[in-house]
Ligand SMILES: *[C@@H]1O[C@H](CO)[C@@H](O)[C@H](O)[C@H]1NC(C)=O
Ligand SMILES: *[C@@H]1O[C@H](CO)[C@@H](O)[C@H](O)[C@H]1NC(C)=O
């Protein structure tokens with residue numbers, strides 16, 4: 442388009458030409474972006490001025506006659522050491538871009554009797570981090586039949602702005618959440634079945650670029666379902682040993698109980714025999730003798 446204007450500017454004297462639309466440039470933070478001057482080769486007498494922002498601030502200047510190729514004017518507005526001028530074409534390259542470099546840039550070329558201005562709309566997008574998928578472990582250890590339940594996952598990103606976070610199943614969108622604020626954290630849940638063989642991915646995007654994290658179900662959901670057979674074995678072993686212990690314990694207690702019962706019984710007998718009323722019933726002499734023997738026997742045992 443610019444070449445068309447240059448062509449026209451050769452047709453008319455004292456012509457001032459404006460590009461009617463901005464050239465749109467999009468770049469990811471940290472990358473370089475080049476704004477073309479539209480000149481194929483700088484000629485003697487050309488004066489090329491680059492400006493940025495509103496109000497316009499001059500950031501670079503070329504004056505071929507005076508041998509000026511200066512980018513030092515940009516230092517004051519944050520471009521120190523990040524501007525490069527092409528010596529042949531006068532194109533401007535911004536290196537190591539920052540989101541604050543976003544805005545309007547003009548290049549004005551003064552050549553003998555013409556002046557041409559080209560405009561650029563530059564947007565520097567924040568570099569997106571890869572979203573993180575983690576298992577929502579709170580639901581993992583709950584039930585014995587957890588292999589039948591769903592695996593609960595969450596995809597998250599921190600410190601993002603003007604982005605969308607989405608879950609995809611194969612290539613179809615399952616759910617998404619968007620933010621326009623700057624510097625907030627986002628998380629989006631997903632439930633899948635443990636034996637699900639579909640391909641899931643979590644995607645973070647702005648209007649320029651995206652970052653994708655594929656979901657590895659076998660890895661993230663294994664923590665709950667995987668060690669299940671082993672757990673069952675361990676539980677079974679523990680249960681069996683507990684039962685054995687309990688059985689042994691009960692046996693011991695039972696035995697001890699029957700022993701003390703017997704002892705109590707003999708003592709009761711002794712008490713009965715020691716009862717003074719007993720001696721009043723002297724009619725049955727033979728019996729008494731026998732029972733006295735028993736008493737003495739008991740005493741012997743005790744001592
Ligand atoms: C540079 O761009 C601004 C904003 O688009 C515009 O208002 C201004 O006229 C341009 N400057 C020149 C010299 O064309
Ligand atoms: C796990 O899921 C529950 C309910 O779905 C939710 O309240 C909780 O915040 C989740 N935990 C994490 C770490 O996302």
Ligand SMILES: *[C@@H]1O[C@H](CO)[C@@H](O)[C@H](O)[C@H]1NC(C)=O
Nearest residue numbers: 590591592631632633634637
């Ligand atoms: C398990 O997840 C599927 C989708 O993957 C859903 O349709 C179903 O309702 C979920 N079941 C339970 C018990 O959460």
Ligand SMILES: *[C@@H]1O[C@H](CO)[C@@H](O)[C@H](O)[C@H]1NC(C)=O
Nearest residue numbers: 603604605619646647648649
């Ligand atoms: C992310 O991409 C979708 C299309 O895939 C788009 O509709 C959405 O606006 C994008 N998000 C942002 C913040 O630009």
Ligand SMILES: *[C@@H]1O[C@H](CO)[C@@H](O)[C@H](O)[C@H]1NC(C)=O
Nearest residue numbers: 609644646649650651652653
């Ligand atoms: C992510 O960006 C690539 C191009 O960089 C595009 O091909 C792809 O469709 C995008 N993915 C999504 C889910 O928007």
